[in-house]
Amino acid sequence: MKKDIMICGVGGQGTVLASKIIAASAMDEGSAVHSAETIGMAQRGGSVTSHVRIGEGAYSPLIPVGGADLLIAFEPSEAVRNLRYLKKDGFVIVNRVPVKPTTLGSSEGYDGKEEIAFLQSKCDCLVVDSDALCAPFGSSKFFNVAVIGAAAGTGKLGIGADTIRNTIVRIVPERFQEKNLAAFDAGSKIGVNQYANQ
Amino acid sequence: MSKQYVMGNGAIALGALKAGVNLVAGYPGTPSSEIIETVAKYPHEGTYVEWSVNEKAAMEVAAAAAYCGARAMVTMKQVGLNVASDPLMSLAYVGVKGGMVVVSADDPGPISSQTEQDTRRFAEFARIPVFDPSSPEEAFDMVQEAFVCSEKYKTPVILRPTTRVDHAYASIDAPDTFKAKEYEGFVKDSKKWVIFPRLSYLNHAMIEKRNVEIGEEFSSCRFNTVSGDSNKAVIATGVSYAYAAEYLKDHPEIRLIKVGTPHPLPERFLLKALEGVSEALCFEELSPYIEESLLKLIGKHHLELDVRGKLTGDVPPSGENDADSARRIISRFLGMEFDETGADHAGAPQPPMRPPVLCAGCPHRASFYAVKRAMKGKKAVFCGDIGCYTLGNAMPLDMVDTCLCMGAGVTMAQGFDHMDPDAVSFAFVGDSTFFASGITGVVNAVYNAADMILCVLDNSTTAMTGHQPHPGTGRNLMATPVEKVSIEKILLAVGVEKVVTVDPLDLDAAIAAVKECAALKGVKAIIFKSPCVAITKPDKKLRVDSETCIGCLRCIKEIGCPALSVTDGKAVIDENLCTGCGLCAKLCPVNAIGGAEG
Numbered sequence: 001m002k003k004d005i006m007i008c009g010v011g012g013q014g015t016v017l018a019s020k021i022i023a024a025s026a027m028d029e030g031s032a033v034h035s036a037e038t039i040g041m042a043q044r045g046g047s048v049t050s051h052v053r054i055g056e057g058a059y060s061p062l063i064p065v066g067g068a069d070l071l072i073a074f075e076p077s078e079a080v081r082n083l084r085y086l087k088k089d090g091f092v093i094v095n096r097v098p099v100k101p102t103t104l105g106s107s108e109g110y111d112g113k114e115e116i117a118f119l120q121s122k123c124d125c126l127v128v129d130s131d132a133l134c135a136p137f138g139s140s141k142f143f144n145v146a147v148i149g150a151a152a153g154t155g156k157l158g159i160g161a162d163t164i165r166n167t168i169v170r171i172v173p174e175r176f177q178e179k180n181l182a183a184f185d186a187g188s189k190i191g192v193n194q195y196a197n198q
Numbered sequence: 199m200s201k202q203y204v205m206g207n208g209a210i211a212l213g214a215l216k217a218g219v220n221l222v223a224g225y226p227g228t229p230s231s232e233i234i235e236t237v238a239k240y241p242h243e244g245t246y247v248e249w250s251v252n253e254k255a256a257m258e259v260a261a262a263a264a265y266c267g268a269r270a271m272v273t274m275k276q277v278g279l280n281v282a283s284d285p286l287m288s289l290a291y292v293g294v295k296g297g298m299v300v301v302s303a304d305d306p307g308p309i310s311s312q313t314e315q316d317t318r319r320f321a322e323f324a325r326i327p328v329f330d331p332s333s334p335e336e337a338f339d340m341v342q343e344a345f346v347c348s349e350k351y352k353t354p355v356i357l358r359p360t361t362r363v364d365h366a367y368a369s370i371d372a373p374d375t376f377k378a379k380e381y382e383g384f385v386k387d388s389k390k391w392v393i394f395p396r397l398s399y400l401n402h403a404m405i406e407k408r409n410v411e412i413g414e415e416f417s418s419c420r421f422n423t424v425s426g427d428s429n430k431a432v433i434a435t436g437v438s439y440a441y442a443a444e445y446l447k448d449h450p451e452i453r454l455i456k457v458g459t460p461h462p463l464p465e466r467f468l469l470k471a472l473e474g475v476s477e478a479l480c481f482e483e484l485s486p487y488i489e490e491s492l493l494k495l496i497g498k499h500h501l502e503l504d505v506r507g508k509l510t511g512d513v514p515p516s517g518e519n520d521a522d523s524a525r526r527i528i529s530r531f532l533g534m535e536f537d538e539t540g541a542d543h544a545g546a547p548q549p550p551m552r553p554p555v556l557c558a559g560c561p562h563r564a565s566f567y568a569v570k571r572a573m574k575g576k577k578a579v580f581c582g583d584i585g586c587y588t589l590g591n592a593m594p595l596d597m598v599d600t601c602l603c604m605g606a607g608v609t610m611a612q613g614f615d616h617m618d619p620d621a622v623s624f625a626f627v628g629d630s631t632f633f634a635s636g637i638t639g640v641v642n643a644v645y646n647a648a649d650m651i652l653c654v655l656d657n658s659t660t661a662m663t664g665h666q667p668h669p670g671t672g673r674n675l676m677a678t679p680v681e682k683v684s685i686e687k688i689l690l691a692v693g694v695e696k697v698v699t700v701d702p703l704d705l706d707a708a709i710a711a712v713k714e715c716a717a718l719k720g721v722k723a724i725i726f727k728s729p730c731v732a733i734t735k736p737d738k739k740l741r742v743d744s745e746t747c748i749g750c751l752r753c754i755k756e757i758g759c760p761a762l763s764v765t766d767g768k769a770v771i772d773e774n775l776c777t778g779c780g781l782c783a784k785l786c787p788v789n790a791i792g793g794a795e796g
Binding site for chain 2: 011023032036037038059061078114139
């Protein structure tokens with residue numbers, strides 16, 4: 001399998017764990033994997049991206065513009081910001097819930113709706129709602145695992161759900177495992193439904 | 199052996215452990231911090247590892263190990279090498295016995311740094327070898343090779359990764375356990391280990407002669423490669439090579455040259471690699487190091503070769519390269535087309551700006567706000583420093599007037615006082631930065647009778663770089679607990695007469711402390727003590743009662759907490775971000791903010 005996956009969001013949303021789970025799972029299925037993270041000052045509420053490159057032929061850690069098969073966006077405006085990385089027929093999974101910037105002025109009026117509409121008009125995408133999806137788990141912190149479930153469910157991730165569940169058990173601390181697995185399954189269900197509707 | 203999926207920094211750590219490193223020391227700094235953390239995490243027998251108070255200390259601790267014949271590695275970010283340059287420059291003359299590798303991580307962009315300096319220049323300046331990895335896999339190999347080179351030529355050797363190599367992940371085949379190598383121990387020889395002008399004179403000559411030999415050896419080094427045979431060549435270094443190689447993978451005929459050992463220049467390799475080449479593009483980051491080296495080589499050997507790169511404007515002078523710029527720049531140079539048909543994103547709404555900000559509930563916000571309130575209407579200058587709290591510059595706090603380098607806030611506050619005694623001079627310094635390079639500045643201010651207020655923002659960790667321990671935390675990488683070094687006792691010992699410790703989240707007490715200190719002469723210190731929210735459990739979350747909220751938005755306009763935003767003209771709190779610090783509730787004029795359950 002050869003697949004370039006870009007994960008984007010806002011610092012603090014848990015994109016790094018999402019990319020780690022995808023990378024580890026792809027490796028478990030025998031693929032070569034390279035990935036890259038945003039670490040440092042930008043993690044404090046700035047725009048962050050993770051590049052996950054599955055398969056041979058990825059010389060560099062960064063996905064070229066127009067090269068991503070899949071864009072997983074934790075936030076609507078971040079999906080738009082990084083859309084140029086998506087392939088022509090690439091797939092987008094995007095969270096509907098916006099993270100408003102702290103600075104007043106620029107945050108006024110931003111609610112993510114225009115961004116979601118734009119994405120839907122331009123590409124094949126699955127819109128998910130982190131608030132609704134994570135409500136049973138008590139915190140939107142579980143969205144990072146839920147959204148991987150959604151990606152796996154659509155089949156666009158190209159990695160088996162069981163492989164990912166095993167990874168979660170391996171790398172997530174034991175006391176959070178149950179909720180993370182449930183979040184993964186909840187996301188997966190949405191992904192499967194979307195895929196079935198197509 | 200097993201496959202480890204690690205960051206480039208992890209690969210460097212595993213490479214050093216595989217090389218039997220005996221001692222590893224360093225100071226945290228993005229993008230280098232995970233090297234030491236990885237060394238500490240893997241099972242290792244006989245390897246001593248420490249977070250030092252700063253890079254100079256780390257370099258000297260490591261130098262002693264290398265004098266003993268042990269293998270030593272010291273890690274830092276590029277600006278850390280400035281701090282450690284004093285011991286490094288002299289060590290380059292004295293030399294080492296055991297292998298010593300200096301890892302100095304550069305940060306093109308810059309992404310998390312003050313400068314875009316190029317450590318290859320430092321290697322040339324110090325007249326020592328440097329390895330420049332293009333991937334985590336290569337970094338793993340290079341660090342081992344660097345130890346061999348260091349021991350063979352008895353010189354410290356630099357490994358210069360960049361952010362994209364440090365923070366890229368790859369699979370590394372590494373042993374499951376590591377054992378440090380045997381070493382002889384220190385053998386006294388003052389003619390060898392005590393630097394004197396005579397020794398430096400003799401060693402300088404030896405070093406220049408030796409560097410020619412190393413350049414010759416590097417000419418056969420596996421890290422310098424050439425592929426293709428076109429008469430237009432692309433010369434790339436570091437991660438830029440990876441971008442170039444990926445773009446050119448369908449064009450094996452294009453001559454692609456990688457220089458993995460930039461200093462001493464592998465001249466014979468380059469002369470051979472450039473045979474039949476009429477035009478060469480140097481695709482590198484930070485400074486035009488290879489480009490300039492090539493121009494010298496052309497002059498020396500009277501070559502007919504057109505060199506393109508940063509100096510000719512073909513490659514941007516600043517910022518990082520990436521897969522995209524590689525395609526654009528290299529295709530233009532080669533006169534090739536490339537397929538750029540990505541997803542249609544024309545007409546996209548402009549995404550909001552997201553400058554980095556202090557976390558929701560960060561106690562630094564409260565400290566800055568207390569000083570701001572106490573100094574309202576008074577003339578004051580606020581000197582910042584390096585750490586999360588540099589972000590106190592952002593609106594609406596706007597409490598960082600200067601930021602220069604580690605520890606500079608303290609000494610600059612003193613300088614401002616001498617130039618403008620009517621203004622109250624403040625220095626904000628974090629606890630780790632205080633230990634790293636703040637103390638000397640305080641002594642200088644006391645000695646020179648300055649009037650200033652030192653604000654130590656003590657959150658009991660090194661937050662920005664990933665929560666490393668420091669002398670005030672009561673733990674180190676080899677043992678826990680250890681004796682906590684008291685900031686308060688240090689300040690009292692060096693002659694600061696007024697030292698107040700206050701919880702910044704107790705806003706009234708914090709404001710009163712600032713006002714009290716501002717009324718006194720001399721050097722005063724306020725230790726704002728409250729732990730980093732990223733390593734503590736959040737308190738009861740707060741909620742805005744929308745019935746009571748009058749929409750004045752004072753909470754948003756004054757403190758800029760990322761958990762606060764506006765919906766329908768009223769403030770709302772994102773419960774996922776709120777830590778319950780209560781600062782916003784203290785400034786709400788109508789008491790609309792309270793406990794979520796209440």
